[in-house]
Amino acid sequence: MAIYVVANKKGGIGKSTTAVQLVTGLSLKGRRVWAVDGDGDQTSMLLALTVRANSGLPGIAACELSEGQTLRQQVKLQADMYDDVVIDVGAKDSGALRAALSVADVLVIPFAPRTFDVWAFENMAALVREVQAMRDFKVLAFLNKADPANQDADNKQAIEDIGRYGYQISPVSIGDRKSLAHASAAGQHVSEFKSADPVLRREVAALLEFITTA
Numbered sequence: 537m538a539i540y541v542v543a544n545k546k547g548g549i550g551k552s553t554t555a556v557q558l559v560t561g562l563s564l565k566g567r568r569v570w571a572v573d574g575d576g577d578q579t580s581m582l583l584a585l586t587v588r589a590n591s592g593l594p595g596i597a598a599c600e601l602s603e604g605q606t607l608r609q610q611v612k613l614q615a616d617m618y619d620d621v622v623i624d625v626g627a628k629d630s631g632a633l634r635a636a637l638s639v640a641d642v643l644v645i646p647f648a649p650r651t652f653d654v655w656a657f658e659n660m661a662a663l664v665r666e667v668q669a670m671r672d673f674k675v676l677a678f679l680n681k682a683d684p685a686n687q688d689a690d691n692k693q694a695i696e697d698i699g700r701y702g703y704q705i706s707p708v709s710i711g712d713r714k715s716l717a718h719a720s721a722a723g724q725h726v727s728e729f730k731s732a733d734p735v736l737r738r739e740v741a742a743l744l745e746f747i748t749t750a
């Protein structure tokens with residue numbers, strides 16, 4: 537059993553998108569998964585998984601636990617009933633974010649290729665240092681909303697800059713792709729989503745492989 541937390545204190549960086557792809561991808565592999573939405577302001581993952589269930593696709597267990605102490609307590613109580621738990625949290629330095637890190641086995645941090653986003657990464661890294669002083673967990677990062685291959689200078693720079701933190705970085709980045717946004721809002725893995733092209737499907741499959749085996 538592994539508890540995955542998708543977090544970054546930067547807003548709109550792709551946390552909920554990643555959490556939906558991770559939880560649906562694990563479910564499609566036959567894993568019993570539980571999606572915990574820790575973002576009380578905006579329960580994107582929970583809403584997306586509700587859209588999924590309403591559309592007739594196999595449902596995925598999901599709930600909102602946005603109060604820190606309750607999140608920690610309930611995850612500790614219930615996690616063993618599942619093969620994997622995926623926790624999505626909001627961008628704020630909330631009790632839910634800290635509670636999620638206090639139970640995480642693997643922290644997944646999406647980052648984006650713009651300078652402001654790279655600068656903002658230090659806020660997240662400082663929190664990781666603070667929590668890791670108390671307990672250890674794996675930290676994985678990946679470039680999301682990457683620029684296309686023919687304009688990839690910012691991608692390379694961001695990967696180099698974030699690489700200095702010493703976290704494992706996914707060798708495959710996720711492009712800035714409208715169909716990923718649409719699939720995730722429908723609570724669907726890109727492999728289930730008709731308009732997702734093979735390149736995007738390969739990228740997301742490679743990311744899932746990295747997250748689950750790194």
Ligand SMILES: Nc1ncnc2c1ncn2[C@@H]1O[C@H](COP(=O)(O)OP(=O)(O)OP(=O)(O)O)[C@@H](O)[C@H]1O
Pocket residue numbers: 546547548549550551552553554575578580625626627680681682710711712713714716717718
């Ligand atoms: N790789 C991508 N390609 C295209 N759009 C993306 C990609 N990743 C995320 N998005 C879009 O960017 C926006 C922000 O994504 P998302 O909600 O997943 O970020 P977040 O980090 O969870 O935000 P918040 O901090 O508000 O919780 C959404 O509209 C989403 O559809």
Ligand SMILES: [Mg+2]
Pocket residue numbers: 551552553575580624625626
């Ligand atoms: Mg979110």
